[in-house]
Amino acid sequence: MKFSLFVTQQCNLRCSYCYIQKQSKTMSDRTAKQAIDFIFKRSKRFNETINIGWFGGEPLLEFGRMKKFTQMVTEHPQYSADKVVISVVSNGTIFTEEIGQFLKESGIIFGISCDGPPDVQNKFRKFRNGRPSSKRVERTILRAHEMLGNSMINAVYTPSTLKNLPDTIHYFSRLGVRQIYLSPDYSAYWDEEAVFQLPKIYDAIGDLYISYYKKGDPHYISLIDNKISVILRDGYDRKDRCRMGIAEFAITPEGNVYPCERLVGDGNNNRRIGNVFTGIDPEFMLCHCAKGQAINKECLECGVKQYCMNWCGCSNYMTSGYYNRVSSFLCHSEKTILQTAFRVFRVLEKELGPVFYEHLVGKALSETV
Known part of the structure; x- marks a missing residue:
């Protein structure tokens, strides 16, 4: 069960590819209480872990609210x-001793969005006044690692x-990061030239993964670990697949409910499926579905x-315009990373013996590095 709660839609950055429209809205105590009731009521019939993520905008702009909502x-x-x-x-631009201590004491998993070294980070992720954000984000990564241990980076x-x-x-x-999540910008135009580069780049990532592992310093790299886990378990399990609107929801400051945080946009669009005060519209999945066969x-x-992630409704929507229609980019990317992950698996199992037992239960290395 996955629930993303938008503490605020305010943000101090203006990332050019962001899919959330920035607004001054913040979640009230009344809406937060109703949203939390919605979460536990909706989760009651599922015997699963409940993942609650504070989201934004930049949620740490409203640190006081986040603390109260956590309580x-x-x-x-x-x-x-x-x-x-x-x-x-978080976008990594806001981090204090108080924030770090609260996250540590509360056992809250801390994720930082950072696209890479300064020349990459500053290309798209700038402050509202156009100033670069890389120096401040790098300081946060180092400080968070010092206070919290192995924070994850997206x-x-x-x-x-x-x-x-x-x-x-x-x-x-x-910088000491050992949990690295790599996410494509699904809203971008991936032309043939970019798609053609995928095998070369993904294989280079696979080589890095192998080298870290051989040195006794394994890194969790989502592109590789996720696919090795899926390969060993002979495909995605039902609970791995997208269940947006069933077991996955995003809730805006006004209490509007969306099937995924990537579909929120300005918070008032026609992808909304309900409100925590009025309930869910059971017919929502009829919207934005291609007629005829379910997938290509x-x-x-x-x-x-x-x-393959052909089941990911929001990725499909962002790239093809339909929840159930897979784009050419997603198809090529999935096939390519599968080949790379399988090569990595064969090399390491051959040279080091069985090293991926934890992947059989879907843990990958994210809980061990």
């Missing part, structure tokens, strides 16, 4: 520390920064479809 979660009658995981995703790559991914991983590694014909006939 609302932990004091809820249905709260169980064994069942609830709380996280916050780096967005675009057609113009795809070639920088190996250097980006090197950069994070030098080539997907239905593909031999690796069970290992």
Whole structure:
């Protein structure tokens, strides 16, 4: 179960590819209480971990609210520390001793969005006045690592920064980061030239992964670890797949409910599926679905479809305009990273023996590095 709560839609950065429209809205105590009730009520019929993420905008602009809402979660009658995981995703420009101490004491997972070294970070992720953000974000990464241990980093790559991914991983590694999530900008135009570069770049990432592992310093790199996990488990499990609007929701400051945070936009668009005060519209999935077959014909006939993210509704929507229609870029990217992950697996298993047992239960290295 995954719930993203928009503490605010304000942000001090103006990242050019951001899919959330910046507004002055913040979540009230009343809406937060109703949203948390919605979370526990919706999760009751699922015997699963509940992941609650504080989101934005930049949620740490409203640190006081985030603290209060966290307390609302932990004091809820249905709260169980064994069942609830709380996280916050920040742009890395706001971090203090008080924030670090609170995150540590509360056991909140801290994620930082950073696209890479200064020349990459500053290309798209700038302050409202146009000033670069890299120096401040790098300080936050170092301080968070010192206070919290292994925080996770999410780096967005675009057609113009795809070639920088190996250097980006090197950069994070030098800063002590060992959990690296790499996410393509699905809203970008991925032309044939960019798609053609995927095998070369993904293989370079695979080589880095192998080298770190052989040195006894394994790094969790999402592109590689996620696919090795899926390969070992012979495909995506039902709970791995997108269940937006069923077991995945995003809630805006006004209490509007969306099937995924990437579909919120300005918070008032026609992808809204309900409100925490009025409930969910059961007909929402009829919107933005391509008529006829559920997915592309080539997907239905593909031999690796069970290992592919063709099920990701928001990625499909961002790239093809339909929840159930896979784009050419996603298809090529998935096939390419599968080949790279399988090569990495074979090399390391051959040279080091069985090293991926934890992946069989979907843990990958994110819980061990």
